[in-house]
Amino acid sequence: MTHPGDALPGAEAAVPAHPFWVELFGNDGPVELEVGSGDGTFLRAAAMRDAEVNLLGIENAYPRIRRAEERVAAMGSPRVRTLMADATCVIRTIVPAASVHAYHIYFPDPWPKHRHAKRRVVTPALVRALARTLVPGGHVFLATDVHGYGWLMRGCVLAHPAFVEVPVDDTHGGLLTGFARKYRARGRQVFLATFRRLDAS
Numbered sequence: 603m604t605h606p607g608d609a610l611p612g613a614e615a616a617v618p619a620h621p622f623w624v625e626l627f628g629n630d631g632p633v634e635l636e637v638g639s640g641d642g643t644f645l646r647a648a649a650m651r652d653a654e655v656n657l658l659g660i661e662n663a664y665p666r667i668r669r670a671e672e673r674v675a676a677m678g679s680p681r682v683r684t685l686m687a688d689a690t691c692v693i694r695t696i697v698p699a700a701s702v703h704a705y706h707i708y709f710p711d712p713w714p715k716h717r718h719a720k721r722r723v724v725t726p727a728l729v730r731a732l733a734r735t736l737v738p739g740g741h742v743f744l745a746t747d748v749h750g751y752g753w754l755m756r757g758c759v760l761a762h763p764a765f766v767e768v769p770v771d772d773t774h775g776g777l778l779t780g781f782a783r784k785y786r787a788r789g790r791q792v793f794l795a796t797f798r799r800l801d802a803s
């Protein structure tokens with residue numbers, strides 16, 4: 603669903619880089635975070651797509667973050683970093699306010715059993731943290747092969763007054779990930795959505 607007058611993805615306001623990110627990346631370029639970066643396939647593809655963006659992949663599983671670290675090290679780019687941590691905790695407690703240009707949340711574990719649903723990463727608490735840390739006009743990109751979960755995540759994001767849905771365009775990276783490639787090879791349809799952070803609220 604779009605909102606009249608919404609800017610398209612990629613049209614964030616010019617916000618000075620936060621010193622926290624300048625210190626980490628060594629430049630004042632825009633910063634994008636991937637939540638659950640898996641084996642780093644998206645980080646690599648995104649860095650090749652846009653050489654000016656700074657990317658941080660946060661992943662909490664050791665074998666996957668090792669693989670991502672190997673990929674990133676092989677690229678030799680100071681603009682791509684990985685962190686082994688709980689992404690929700692990092693975004694809630696460490697990421698500075700209004701400092702991130704985009705969040706990429708691709709194929710988060712759907713945890714289909716009711717008793718496991720509390721393990722899902724997209725929660726109202728995460729969405730509040732995304733709203734706090736995104737620059738005005740920043741974006742949240744979502745992808746999943748589990749369409750019911752896609753609609754649930756969409757509802758969770760749109761329940762926050764800071765977000766509106768905008769059209770999916772080619773700035774969406776949800777088809778560039780390891781899981782996207784695997785599922786698309788099997789002919790699975792992928793649910794994609796993009797949300798824009800409004801200027802105020």
Ligand SMILES: C[S@@+](CC[C@H](N)C(=O)[O-])C[C@H]1O[C@@H](n2cnc3c(N)ncnc32)[C@H](O)[C@@H]1O
Binds near residue numbers: 709
């Ligand atoms: C299904 S995989 C998708 C990986 C990658 N996004 C892709 O599309 O190829 C979900 C990933 O999210 C990670 N993950 C789950 N909860 C997380 C959390 N709270 N913080 C960081 N990573 C998390 C899992 O370890 C797993 O690697």
